[in-house]
Amino acid sequence: MTTLGILHPGSMGAAVAAQAKRTGAEVLWCPAGRSEASKERALRYGLTAASGLSEMSQQCDVILSLCPPANAEDVASSVAAHSFSGIFVDGNAISPASMQTISTIMSSAGAQLVDGSVIGSPPSATKTPRLYLSGPEGPVETVARLFERTAVNTLTLQGGIGKASALKLSYSTFQKTSRVLAAISYALARDYGVEDELLEVAQGRTTSYLAETEYFPKVAARAWRWGPEMREAASALAKSSLPAGLAEAAAVALEEWAEAKDLPLEIAEAMDLLHSTPDP
Template sequence: MDQQPTIGILHPGSMGAAVAACAKQNAASVLWCKDGRSTASTERAAQFGLTPVTALGELLDRSEIVISLCPPAAAEDLAHDVAAHDFTGVYVEANAIAPERTQRIAALLAAATVVDAGVVGSPPARGKSPVLYLSGPANATTRIEALFAGTDVQTKTLGAKVGKASALKLAYASFQKTSRVLVALAVGMAREHGVDQELIDVASRRTDSYLSEPEYIAKTAARAWRWGPELEEAADTLAAAGLPPEMLRATASTLARWNDAKDDSELTLTDALKQLAQP
């Protein structure tokens, strides 16, 4: 394995540029393609010391490892562009996309070795140290681990199956990002009625993440028959305040799948999840 491979980054957004800067510590150089990119991208690339090239083909011809970090909607189109150039190196698909899309991209890039990746955490700057989860062929994931060794990007390999890293990324994002929106709705509702500070005081008494308490899912299922209607009332209150009620109505609809578990104190986590998966 080359000790200092040449890396290509697609593209230097806020996350991509910071990740590329970390990779640069163990690379001969990090290339980026300036064709069609914004002034902000150019400034970020310069700030992190990335080397510009004029065309995608040049980047692919010179790079042994390419890291794709772009908006999720663009991930497959970008992979198609790369496939058209018959790239044969390691392609790190690090976008927040569904496992099925990652697997389609792996099939599309048949000439390359595809590593599935997911970044959990903030861009590696100002003391932040995200984790880059990896899954794919062992020889390729080992190269990516070496690329980020000793940098602010931590790596953790989940196995050889492409799609596992993407699944972990989206599972975490589904909780973390939805929770942030729920905070906005809850504070907005409380502020409309002049009790937002009291709401914050109540919440400050509990700081643990519900995501770390999966055993509570069975208790949630047993109480769903009461919680669903309560959230419908909350949705009505949001609507009256001019705030969007759809998220709470969707949550109430999800809880309805557990109506048959009413007050079932013997329900297990496995049974609760099985019921949740049934319409």
């Protein structure tokens, strides 16, 4: 039986790790320092508590990191510090360059790195996200088997470390920036009293994020996590000699929502928070 460790069981991480239980894996997590919400998710999904990262590193064949991108390197370093020698799956929204840094960290500990990216909503009875994997063939196959015939659809990318993370940020650059631009567009229209007209125009194009105003509060509540992701996207774009200004601008806009983490906002409240606070 394969033992999987999850760092840390947020809404995505807990749901993904729970799918591995369906293939017979035992799933461990570390309660120390985690929130009550994390503890509730771990209990709901039947995850097994480890006494700490040391026990997890000793007991697990595979450790999956799904955390805010700004914390990805620190999480990898903390695992490496416990001499983990199994398969470390970094499934975070970080740039290929950042993934190479984590590859070096894990290699120094004797672990094998799999580059992963999750695209889609947390797995459920009605939702099937994709887990893209790239890296050494053997470890990638081991990770893919953990999710066979589950609500997590694994797909392998050829080309080694950096491919899965590049795909994630390529998608995020459009998807998340578009969400931010839609909210800013409505905030401007609202200032001039033409938001209803803008919505009417947008509804004529049913594939437009402009027609999904109900999503703005969700974007605001996730800005603390999406902002660093856009910084990583900007880094990846710049490294490829592509314009990075839009991703950087999206990060700046997301910072206007920095205090909205997990708040149950109304649409108008989310747009109000986009207005910069005037200098005193």
